[in-house]
Amino acid sequence: MNNREGASRDGMSPARPETSATTAAAMPRPPVRRAAPETDDSDLPDLTPEQLGELRQALEERRASLVANIDERQHAERDISREVGDEMDEANAEGATSLTSKLLERDVRVLAEIDRALAKMKEGSYGMCEGTGEPIGYRRLKLRPWARYSVAYQEQIEREERTGGGA
Template sequence: MPVAVKVPEKQIAPAPVAKPVRKGARAGYVKRDVVVEKALKQKSVRRVQLPSGYKPSDKEEYMNDYQLEYFRQKLLSERDNLLTATQETINELKEEARDVGDEAERASRETENFFELRTRDRYRKLLYKIDKIIATIDDGTYGYCVDTGEEIGIKRLEGRPMAERTVDAQERWEHKKKQLGD
């Protein structure tokens, strides 16, 4: 008697839902530009092997797989550098002698430690931001302004791969933040 074997059905992942984008000084959230949304839905982000010495160019299709991989590697390198620096600080603080006879020397060390820990706290926040940016590479939204949906631009991303906004949108955001006192 033949035995029936159940073959698993092909699983189809649900289509990604467009994330709402904050629009400039307006309160509330709005949808991205239709053209950008359409391009993002069609794009499939895949890992590629970069050619030796690859540099992104404005002549290529914007945020193609090579550019995304280039910026992913750049961000991962920055992340590794921050983690290394943080570990070095932890090791230095562990090895530091706590028994200092001179009060002035102790105060000086405490001040140095305070500034070092503040710097490392900034690194911690930057690590969080890098992880968030890497996630945008994976979901296909990297390279597009979070406020306007416009292309940030290769030159800006080359100089600051963690940029989330175009230059104009960044200026507006900083001006608004300054006005609100944040």
């Protein structure tokens, strides 16, 4: 084998070609272009009546579930606060109350978003991005029926928040 055939001069190890993997790895690569997320179909036409009905049903079911969860958590919070015991019991109760409060706040926040989405359905503006005015897209709404923004606009908001650009 000669040097052109991939062996080194000692015949033991292959010769390194000029464009080896290590050389290629050291060279900067162009940025990878990613396809648009699958959940962003904002260029599609408005939602069909069937899709709206399906989304309304999903919103109403989620709303009923949240109302039940909120009621349960409020009762659980009251029950925890009534228990009296030693310091360890109080610490455990405080932790449980804190967790219950956070979950309750989250549920109340989502409930408000659902109520907002249902109100937008009644006024005829449901499914439109509040930031751009463009359609949000059925697949995104199917995953999160109370979504207020398109995927692209939501990503922009999150980028601005991370970089401190948000007010």
